[in-house]
Amino acid sequence: MSRVREAAGNGRMIRPLSGGEPLRLEPLKLGERIRDIRRRHSWTLEEASRRTGLARSTLSKIENEQMSPTFEVVQKLAAGLEIELPQLFEATAAGGATGRRTITRQGEGRPRVTATYEHELLSVELAQRKMVPFKTRVRARSFDSFSDWVRHSGEEFLYVLEGRIAFYTEFYEPVVLAAGDSVYYDSDMGHACVSVSDDDALILWVSTA
Amino acid sequence: MSRVREAAGNGRMIRPLSGGEPLRLEPLKLGERIRDIRRRHSWTLEEASRRTGLARSTLSKIENEQMSPTFEVVQKLAAGLEIELPQLFEATAAGGATGRRTITRQGEGRPRVTATYEHELLSVELAQRKMVPFKTRVRARSFDSFSDWVRHSGEEFLYVLEGRIAFYTEFYEPVVLAAGDSVYYDSDMGHACVSVSDDDALILWVSTA
DNA sequence: GGAGTATGTTTCCTATCGGAAATTCATCCG
DNA sequence: CGGATGAATTTCCGATAGGAAACATACTCC
Known part of the structure; x- marks a missing residue:
């Protein structure tokens, strides 16, 4: 049985950061860090x-701070343990580390209708999130129904779910996007889109908060 | 005519990404990086x-990739050169190419296949973006094919495009998501998903960078 | 040109890293 | 208990990181 099923399915959950070890990542206990990652994955x-391609003994010594791995070795560690290098050194505000999660079912977001768009904000229950996802219905042949750029600081990712849209931004030629196409852009650059299909177009938008 | 059409239609364009370079995924040239930082400050x-408290010879050898500094030394480097450790390892936008918009056509992302998932990274041309979007194919009935949580700092938004998946996270009960459903969660909380439909499931993922 | 100065590179040589194997520690059995 | 199995730790030793000092290569200034 897969470990995930075990962990997630039955009662035996991997506890957050159980009382035993606080997993605080003080100014750089690389050893602890490595050990913690390994333990979390239940790897021997x-x-x-x-x-990682490293010897057991080497790993043991690193974890116990009995040696300082060379940079080469650190790279192997990161790769093998499937963690990004910068992440390895980030001072995570571990501590309680209470994960958050919110589900939004199809059609159950919070609607917000404007002249041009029909937005459905997703994941609204979760405050203080770094991204703002929403689904938008662009009315069919809305070509002439709006008059100005949308512009707001941050970055934005757009993915076309259904239909075809023309995507306009300042500085660029407009482009037609069909279902499955996506675009990423700085949203302080004026942007807008219109449906060019016979039906409404449906797009998924994610903005930085 | 709408102002958008006007604005977007005329010829004035900022050049997008320099077309030439494919944004190499460098193995991290620590030496060059160090030398850059030092030069930038005009330090000998x-x-x-x-x-840094390190010998000239040592620094020279590190910069010329003639040796791999130990982690201890890397720490001293970061401290002495007044740079945060994670920053040292962050993938730099190699070419400097600050594109402000990038289109990814259906199926034309950069594939990354793992045992469990078939990822397609989107918008890869755009370096230094705050979000990382990718589309993932979860193999049908992949229920037993993986064994561990995925975990990385940041937040993540998941939207199901096709099929049905079971979405697992630590601390929560698993939940089944169908096309159109979405979930937003802290990705340092272990998470994983498997397809529970007869066909592969297709999901859109956006991570904070 | 030659002496002087400032910067980066290349020798040494020792301390230590990193791997193979031996050793300890823990947990199951019979 | 003794033996067996699987984990982590600790030797041991060759390879190499890192420092001191010598060397190389510019630049000055006289």
């Missing part, structure tokens, strides 16, 4: 060894 | 030596 030194 | 090896 042997498994970690296979993954 | 001697000065850098005083700042």
